[in-house]
Amino acid sequence: MQCRIRIKGHLDPFWQKWFAQLEIVQEEKGTTLLCGYLEDQAALYHVLLRIRNLGLALIALETNE
Numbered sequence: 453m454q455c456r457i458r459i460k461g462h463l464d465p466f467w468q469k470w471f472a473q474l475e476i477v478q479e480e481k482g483t484t485l486l487c488g489y490l491e492d493q494a495a496l497y498h499v500l501l502r503i504r505n506l507g508l509a510l511i512a513l514e515t516n517e
Contacts, residue, residue, distance in 0.1 A: 453517045455496060457486040460509035470502055483511060490515075 455474065463484040468476055473495070474488040490496050496515070503510060 453490055453492070453496070453515050455486075455488060455490045455499075456512075456514040457499065457503070457510070458512040459484050459486070459503060460511055463508070467506075470506075471499065474499065 457474070458479075460483060462478045462482065463476055463486075465476055471486055473490060474486040477485040477487065479485055486499070490499065500510070500513075
């Protein structure tokens with residue numbers, strides 16, 4: 453599934469290894485977009501857990517299956 457996750461603040465590119473399947477794009481609005489392909493809902497859940505564990509604020513989540 454294609455996935456786009458927007459979080460509050462700029463996520464340092466250092467974290468790319470944590471989100472290997474998603475590209476980290478720092479946006480001008482002071483947000484970060486994680487975008488790319490995830491295998492299934494379990495992979496999406498894993499990414500969301502990482503976002504929570506890092507204490508990041510989730511702004512939006514979009515998928516198309």
